[in-house]
Amino acid sequence: MFARKQKPATSPLRAEIGRQVAARLDADPRVERAGLEAIQLYFHLDFLTGDQCDALIALIDANRRPSTLLSDRADTGFRTSESCDMDRWSPDVRPIDEAIADLLGLPHENGETMQGQRYAVGQQFRAHHDYFHESESYWAQMQASGGQRTWTAMIFLNDVEEGGATWFPQAGARVAPRRGMLLAWNNMKPDGSPNELTLHEGMPVAEGVKYIVTKWFREGSWLKR
């Protein structure tokens, strides 16, 4: 028998989401697209005010616990930060949560619970994809909770003295933390299949502390109706 490498499935829905969000961001004068061929990556400077960043940082400090991973990797050094869920209905989070969905033009209910994350010196999030690998055991559960992840939005809440950049080694971009700046990228290719070139990592913090929030959007509704 011939061994055939299975190609990841294309998806008209995910392709359409990619086109619509990109068109909206391209038309938004506050947003700039990074000049990359490999992935659709966008920036919004000063998406949050200093006060909004401080409010989120306080929530992260109050709730943080060691970060977890979806797949059961034995590698304990993979994601060494601390993280927490950001309650989408709380008065400090809700307006920001809704502003992110509005920026991308995606339904609020497609967004997973925003994650807060704190990295101390030496802490990192090694190279990974945000999309789900459909061959892994968690996939059935993810399918039932809104399906594949399409776009990621991430906001830096503080300036970091040294290190802590978000690095896309295959796409060729390294973004240094900048207080209030939002990054958004499409985890899918134009045909709606997973884009391997979105591989990225949160590089180790060399000096200072790094705070971010991340919001992952599903192709369907993540919130139970």
Ligand SMILES: O=C(O)CCC(=O)C(=O)O
């Ligand atoms: O900390 C970073 O720069 C990256 C975080 C990240 O990749 C994630 O939260 O999915």
Ligand SMILES: [Fe+2]
């Ligand atoms: Fe990520």
